[in-house]
Amino acid sequence: MKCSETRSVQTHIITFPYLNFHETLFGGQLMAWLDETAGISAIRLARVPIVTASVDHLDFLAPLKAGHSVCIETFISGAGRRSMEVFAKVIGEDLVSGERYLAGTSFMTFVVPKGHELPMIEPVTEEERFICAGYEERRAVRQQKRSESLDFAAHIDLDTPWK
Numbered sequence: 558m559k560c561s562e563t564r565s566v567q568t569h570i571i572t573f574p575y576l577n578f579h580e581t582l583f584g585g586q587l588m589a590w591l592d593e594t595a596g597i598s599a600i601r602l603a604r605v606p607i608v609t610a611s612v613d614h615l616d617f618l619a620p621l622k623a624g625h626s627v628c629i630e631t632f633i634s635g636a637g638r639r640s641m642e643v644f645a646k647v648i649g650e651d652l653v654s655g656e657r658y659l660a661g662t663s664f665m666t667f668v669v670p671k672g673h674e675l676p677m678i679e680p681v682t683e684e685e686r687f688i689c690a691g692y693e694e695r696r697a698v699r700q701q702k703r704s705e706s707l708d709f710a711a712h713i714d715l716d717t718p719w720k
Contacts, residue, residue, distance in 0.1 A: 558602060558676050560685040563633040565597035570626050570652075582621035587647065588612070590629055591663055595643040598631040599667035602641055603675060610640065610666040613699055619649060619660045626650045627660065632685070635692025636675040640668045642695065644688050664695060 634644035647661035
């Protein structure tokens with residue numbers, strides 16, 4: 558399947574109630590929109606229910622100001638047997654001047670239920686080829702980080718704090 562067949566796009570205007578104290582987009586709201594848009598890309602590849610496994614990387618590169626728009630564009634940037642990586646770019650736009658700027662990038666991982674396998678992904682454009690070229694290296698880092706996270710979690714106390 559081609560990357561473009563998994564592409565998903567969402568656009569929002571940045572207004573109340575999505576603003577923080579700096580009158581820029583609240584980061585948690587952007588994360589929710591990223592998960593939603595990336596999830597659509599993941600389902601387009603899998604065609605079965607998916608689960609968000611991790612937000613692997615999220616870089617906030619520029620603030621998204623009140624009155625600007627935010628466009629989130631996602632596509633599958635790599636797929637294994639049951640897990641897939643979704644790339645997202647976050648583009649801001651000053652709606653008065655028309656100036657567009659890269660406000661952020663993200664990689665997220667989604668998984669499909671046992672018994673389902675994912676098709677291969679094929680990059681076509683120069684941007685897709687560039688992003689997909691790093692998939693195997695990012696996947697190896699993700700797998701190492703997952704192992705470290707499980708080891709770390711084994712040492713976390715689950716007792717209630719008021720005991």
